[in-house]
Amino acid sequence: MESRLAWLPGAATVCSILACYGTLALVSVLALLGISISLNDGAWAGAISFFAALAAVGIGINYRRHRSIGPLVLACIGALLVIWTMFGSFNRVIEIAGFVALLGASLWDWKVGSRNQNISV
Numbered sequence: 323m324e325s326r327l328a329w330l331p332g333a334a335t336v337c338s339i340l341a342c343y344g345t346l347a348l349v350s351v352l353a354l355l356g357i358s359i360s361l362n363d364g365a366w367a368g369a370i371s372f373f374a375a376l377a378a379v380g381i382g383i384n385y386r387r388h389r390s391i392g393p394l395v396l397a398c399i400g401a402l403l404v405i406w407t408m409f410g411s412f413n414r415v416i417e418i419a420g421f422v423a424l425l426g427a428s429l430w431d432w433k434v435g436s437r438n439q440n441i442s443v
Contacts, residue, residue, distance in 0.1 A: 328435050330380030331397065331428040338373035338404065339421055341366070367408035374404040377424050381431045393431035400424035 345366060352359060378394075378401040385394045400423030407417040 327380060327383055328432070331377045331384065331431050334373045334377035334380055335421075335424045335428045338370055338377060338424065341369045341373055342417075342421070371405045371408050374401040374420070374424060377401065377428060381427055384431050384435055388431075388434045390431075390434040393427045393434060396423050396430065397427035400427055 345361070349359060349361065378397040381393050381397040385391065400420045403416050403420030403423060407413055407420065
């Protein structure tokens with residue numbers, strides 16, 4: 323079961339980043355084309371935060387398999403930074419640091435998981 327969810331942290335991290343910057347880019351392009359849309363900021367922040375938390379949960383699930391605490395700690399820090407910037411005090415630098423931490427944690431988790439999988443085969 324857990325090995326089938328090995329893709330979850332990476333996918334959730336990408337979804338979180340796309341929900342943030344992809345939506346921003348789409349709204350900007352539409353504005354340049356003269357199309358104005360209004361986004362619910364709470365829903366937008368909620369989607370970004372949901373995917374960030376899901377990435378951390380996915381790394382937590384993978385932790386049970388590979389027992390490497392580093393990726394989980396980094397993912398929790400990254401998710402908390404992203405969520406804080408969404409609902410606490412917005413700061414672009416902290417937001418980017420959170421996404422970088424999530425991305426690094428996902429890559430680290432994937433590397434540790436694939437290394438352990440190669441050993442057990």
